[in-house]
Structure formats: C-alpha cells, structure tokens
Amino acid sequence: MTTVVTYGTFDLFHIGHVRLLKRLRDLGDRLVVGLSSDEFNSVKGKNVIIPYEDRREILLSCRYVDDVFQENSWEQKRDDLQRENASIFAMGDDWIGKFDDLQDVVKVVYLPRTQDVSTTELKTVISEIQNEKIRQIQSLASHLSRLIEKL
Numbered sequence: 001m002t003t004v005v006t007y008g009t010f011d012l013f014h015i016g017h018v019r020l021l022k023r024l025r026d027l028g029d030r031l032v033v034g035l036s037s038d039e040f041n042s043v044k045g046k047n048v049i050i051p052y053e054d055r056r057e058i059l060l061s062c063r064y065v066d067d068v069f070q071e072n073s074w075e076q077k078r079d080d081l082q083r084e085n086a087s088i089f090a091m092g093d094d095w096i097g098k099f100d101d102l103q104d105v106v107k108v109v110y111l112p113r114t115q116d117v118s119t120t121e122l123k124t125v126i127s128e129i130q131n132e133k134i135r136q137i138q139s140l141a142s143h144l145s146r147l148i149e150k151l
C-alpha cells in the first residue's frame, strides 16, 4: 500500500485542484490531504472564503481523495507522515525545493501546476464583479438624486 500525502488550502475548489489530486492519487494507492485550518490560513496570510468544514466535505467528495486531516502548523509534517505511514509527499511545483528536508523519511515529489487558474485569480474575478455592481448602484443612486433635485 503506497500512501501519498499532500497539503493545501483548496479554497474555491477548481480544475487545477482536481487535476493535481488525480495525478497525486495516480502516484499510489491512497491519497491523504492535510487541509489547512482557517486559523492556519490566517497565519499563512490567506483569507479563506469557504470555511474548513465545507472545504473538507468538498475534498472528501472527490473520488481521488481517501482521507483528510487538519493542518495547523508548519512543523507537524514529520509526525503526520509517520502516522499515515506515507511513502510519498507531493505538492504542486509552486513549492519546489521547499520540503526537500523530508527526503529522509519519504520520497518528495513536485508536480507541475495547471496553468492559468488559481484561487487568487478567482478571488480577483469575484471582487471585480462586486466592484462593477457597486459602480452600477452608485451611478443609479446619483441619477436618482439628480431626478429628486429636479422635482
């Protein structure tokens, strides 16, 4: 049984996440995800939109994911890898070289990211839509106030 462990936030679950999880699962027989808690995301400087319990439920409903545990700190990885009896630790290549120190306990693998999609980009698109709506409401409000002045 080859167990693969990965970590991440997986906020606003998208196609880059799906493709990574599929390729990770193909590396072994069991894929376990260390999912960053909302508090740990704040430590990492990430503001999550989807809360932990929902992100966990989404991951567990993905056919490539066998189990999920909570990630609360940078330091817990060695204990997690031992507990899960992991053979492979794998991440997207935005993390290349960052976890090479774990090579004494597992095989460390970095997989290429899917191009042109990320949670950050989705957040930008959502906030642009919101800003456009605010501009429309402001313009409607000023139109109405001019109309009222004329009455």
Ligand code: CTP
Residues within 6 Å of the ligand: 007, 008, 009, 010, 011, 016, 017, 020, 046, 091, 092, 093, 094, 095, 112, 113, 114, 115, 116, 117, 118, 119, 120, 121
């Ligand atoms: N990932 C990927 N391809 C993408 C986006 C993410 O392979 N287009 C991988 C990352 O390399 C990581 C995992 O998915 O191993 C979880 O990444 P996460 O940081 O949760 O997603 P991002 O979309 O990269 O989020 P952000 O923009 O907030 O960094």
